[in-house]
Amino acid sequence: MKSVLRVNGGQPLVGEITVRGAKNFVSKAMVASLLGTSPSVMRNVPEINDVQIVAGLLQLHGVAVSWDQAAGVLSMDPTNVDLAGAGEIEAHAGSSRIPILLCGPLLHRLGEAYIPDLGGCRIGDRPINYHLDILRKFGAEVEKYTDRGIQLSAPNGLVGTKYELNYPSVGATEQLLLTAVLAEGKTELRNAAIEPEIMDLIAVLQKMGALISVDTDRVIRIEGVEQLQGFNHTALSDRIESASWGAAALATGGEVMVRGATQPEMMTFLNTFRKVGGDFDITDDGIRFVHPGGKLRSIVLETDVHPGFMTDWQQPLVVALTQAEGLSIVHETVYENRFGFTSALRKMGAHIQVYRECLGGTPCRFGQRNFYHSAAISGPTPLTAADIAVPDLRGGFSHLIAALTAQGTSNVQGIKIINRGYENFLGKLEALGADVEMVEP
Incomplete structure (x- = not known):
């Protein structure tokens, strides 16, 4: 039997959590x-x-x-x-x-x-x-x-x-x-x-x-x-988990202090976070990610190997981009099948179209291989609750962010896969004021 998390969404995440090693x-x-x-x-x-x-x-x-x-x-x-x-x-x-x-x-x-x-x-x-x-x-x-x-x-x-x-x-x-x-x-x-x-x-x-x-x-x-x-x-801090909580703060209109997050490994993400309209404060203890109010901005983004925009940052950020004004373009150049998670977002009301072509940037190695590796996200679109299933680790956390952003009650199936890479994520959600509950499927 697969694990199911019931999420009553529509409330901003506010509070602080701690991220440990990568x-x-x-x-x-x-x-x-x-x-x-x-x-x-x-x-x-x-x-x-x-x-x-x-x-x-x-x-x-x-x-x-x-x-x-x-x-x-x-x-x-x-x-x-x-x-x-x-x-x-x-x-x-x-x-x-x-x-x-x-x-x-x-x-x-x-x-x-x-x-x-x-x-x-x-x-x-x-x-x-x-x-x-x-x-x-x-x-x-x-x-x-x-x-x-x-x-x-x-x-x-x-x-x-x-x-x-x-x-x-x-x-x-x-x-x-x-x-x-x-x-x-x-x-x-x-x-x-x-x-x-x-x-x-x-x-x-x-x-x-x-x-x-x-x-x-x-x-x-x-x-x-x-x-x-x-x-x-x-061990160095986990920049993927830190960015995931940052994207969750942006998507839900909240404010999350991520203790343990470090600036040097996250500079590319922080630049993009600011371009979208988010704000952050860097201290010796970590990074505070803030939705400062007002409208989020659409962007053109291309994932790449370091020091480019990390592919594992893409999925959580796409959820926040559903709440941005205008048309955002995301070109995935690292993994060819990383937009499968967007079907659940469309089910919740997001306007996302995926393409085989290399959009918004230079042609990549997937451009001639018939893979859906580019996405156009039109927003802002209100998200509504739905029953969804976790496809993989990072896509699963993105589904969780979408459920937290959506109005109503969502049931997220297969949620325990998130334990592979996110330490005590349920405890952290509760610390941020999320209304979540594990239920029998």
Whole structure:
């Protein structure tokens, strides 16, 4: 039975909440702990499902994990790393895509690794081809193991390589970093992703003893070392969650103080937030997002890899754009199928049309591939309550924002998927004055 959240909308969100470490960094740093010969400690760890899944995967592979959830402190001791059973990995990993990133560290530590069928949010093509190709370049042997997974081995060890990505993929960049640091010799990656979460992962690896340099032209160079130690690190704040609450404040006409939010990683979002008509106040403790009253303004927006406008910011902001004067254009260039969530918004009264063409910007790689990757949002349109189903993590939070904005009572089905990336989101909603209740479907 799927979880259902009853939302009585139409009231502004007002109050303050706290955001902790970035989902897209913390899980990768946990994987990096496998590379060390001594324990690692990470602070500012959020209590989300993805952390629980990766902790379980590490424990299956012999890592001793201790997690003080209230304090946000996670300790990992990889001294007794061992192989896990294929069935155990498959059963525990569920929809997580993290197991693919365990391959490099496990090949270094144990000489073999196993990847189950990968899940995750169905927002576009996320092939593992890049990952497998990178691992082969280092000398890994990849063979089909079962209909549901792949077995890898490194009988001769892993050796540094040169690699250039066709697109600056975050996952592929993480794969290369986690594999190259202990590979023999030098590795060079061109057209690398340079997101803040990647840079924080590099900082962790450097603390462990890795030799990594990042050039201004998206080139990362790694000199392999013989051994790494554990790390002690405080995770950077989750810029996606912070922006999501900011968009919720804008859409509902409210004011939300997000403690823990940091300006440097959010400058592109903050510029856009201001262009739409929102206001914000930055303090040492966080960022206060405010709808100052008056009309919101339509914009033309294009998502891009860092330092561009993050794709994960797009969906929550689109809800706010339904309340803006005029025609907004949003061109999605990172994931080709990220506008599926707009069908629920149209059901609630939003005027949104999606297109195959590249609107409002330069042509992108999806323009000739028949994907609906551009959207035109005409507003302002009052939203009315509806029964809707969560499609994926970020789309699900956008549905939640829409339900909070809409007049009337909405039933949002499958709401628990939001626990993957938003810590205690129900408690935070209540702290902001939202009228919500979990009900039996």
